[in-house]
Amino acid sequence: MTPAADTPPRKFPVAETDAERRAIRIEIAVVLAVTFGLSGASAALSLLESALSPGGVGGQTVALNPSRATQSTIDLLFQLIGATRLLAWAALGLYLLWRSGIGPRAIGLARRLRWRADVLPGLALAAIIGIPGLGLYLAAHALGVSVTIVPGSLQYWWRVPMLVLTAWANSAAEEILVVAFLITRLRALGWSENRSLLASALLRGSYHLYQGLGGGIGNVVMGLIFGRYWQRTNRLWPLLLAHALIDTVAYIGYALLRGHVSWLP
Numbered sequence: 001m002t003p004a005a006d007t008p009p010r011k012f013p014v015a016e017t018d019a020e021r022r023a024i025r026i027e028i029a030v031v032l033a034v035t036f037g038l039s040g041a042s043a044a045l046s047l048l049e050s051a052l053s054p055g056g057v058g059g060q061t062v063a064l065n066p067s068r069a070t071q072s073t074i075d076l077l078f079q080l081i082g083a084t085r086l087l088a089w090a091a092l093g094l095y096l097l098w099r100s101g102i103g104p105r106a107i108g109l110a111r112r113l114r115w116r117a118d119v120l121p122g123l124a125l126a127a128i129i130g131i132p133g134l135g136l137y138l139a140a141h142a143l144g145v146s147v148t149i150v151p152g153s154l155q156y157w158w159r160v161p162m163l164v165l166t167a168w169a170n171s172a173a174e175e176i177l178v179v180a181f182l183i184t185r186l187r188a189l190g191w192s193e194n195r196s197l198l199a200s201a202l203l204r205g206s207y208h209l210y211q212g213l214g215g216g217i218g219n220v221v222m223g224l225i226f227g228r229y230w231q232r233t234n235r236l237w238p239l240l241l242a243h244a245l246i247d248t249v250a251y252i253g254y255a256l257l258r259g260h261v262s263w264l265p
Contacts, residue, residue, distance in 0.1 A: 036177060
């Protein structure tokens with residue numbers, strides 16, 4: 001990595017006093033405790049529990065977007081609450097950055113998407129991450145270091161649009177908080193681009209450990225690619241589009257294909 005690539009962009013301010021640095025550290029700690037930090041700790045405990053259970057990690061199953069209630073309407077409301085919570089996390093990150101003088105446009109969230117600058121790179125990132133990611137999951141599952149992922153049911157009319165909404169909510173929360181917010185705040189503390197990138201990627205991997213080591217490692221790689229892309233281009237829309245597309249295909253495609261193709265666990 002060249003020195004220039006490891007230098008934070010000048011337009012992102014750096015804290016100059018001990019009081020400012022202390023406030024930023026507290027802000028990061030509180031945000032992570034409310035959002036993905038404790039999720040990472042919980043996922044690590046889930047992985048440990050799976051490893052100690054009969055059959056090990058490979059003998060466990062994890063449901064994606066399971067039903068939360070037997071009543072269809074109540075289940076829908078639970079799912080909406082879950083998606084709203086994720087969108088609120090994203091809004092929290094945007095608000096805190098805005099309060100510090102860094103608006104959405106500064107982190108690459110322009111009001112209009114551009115086909116060449118946003119959509120095409122988003123599709124490319126989805127392919128780069130999604131296709132090898134499926135292969136990694138299948139390999140990790142065969143080696144017994146990944147749980148068996150069970151897709152949610154599509155029995156209700158609202159499940160497909162709800163899964164799409166959930167995919168976008170996941171994407172917004174993760175890319176805004178784990179990439180834009182965290183790296184920007186670490187820049188303010190004087191962290192290098194490489195160090196900030198690694199912290200972001202490790203955080204992303206940590207809260208996916210409930211899927212097994214394969215899921216954790218795969219998401220660390222995804223975090224390194226996504227984070228570096230954002231650092232170099234300062235465009236966040238491609239990450240949001242790619243992540244939402246990957247999750248949508250995983251949620252809906254997996255539910256449609258599981259049991260109908262022999263190679264999918």
